[in-house]
Amino acid sequence: MRAPAFWSDPPERPSWPVRLLWPASQLWRLGSWVRAHRTVAWRAPVPVICIGNLTAGGTGKTPLVAALLPRLCTAGLSPHVLSRGYGGRLHGPHRV
Numbered sequence: 162m163r164a165p166a167f168w169s170d171p172p173e174r175p176s177w178p179v180r181l182l183w184p185a186s187q188l189w190r191l192g193s194w195v196r197a198h199r200t201v202a203w204r205a206p207v208p209v210i211c212i213g214n215l216t217a218g219g220t221g222k223t224p225l226v227a228a229l230l231p232r233l234c235t236a237g238l239s240p241h242v243l244s245r246g247y248g249g250r251l252h253g254p255h256r257v
Contacts, residue, residue, distance in 0.1 A: 233240040
């Protein structure tokens, strides 16, 4: 996927899409700032490893978890895996 051509416009001569989208970008920026400053940090009472990113699939997250679990168990730890359950049909939390 390529960026739209107007993203590369020189700042001194923005095209009409840039001018049209500028107010929405400022609202998004304000919302992001408010959200960042209203969020209260929470510290888990146990060590946490988060494996994930913004990419939905195909980046190797599941194989990484599958490789990491036996190593953590071998090290004498008792790891637990939390998953959002992509594509699942059951509702609510379930112990597997």
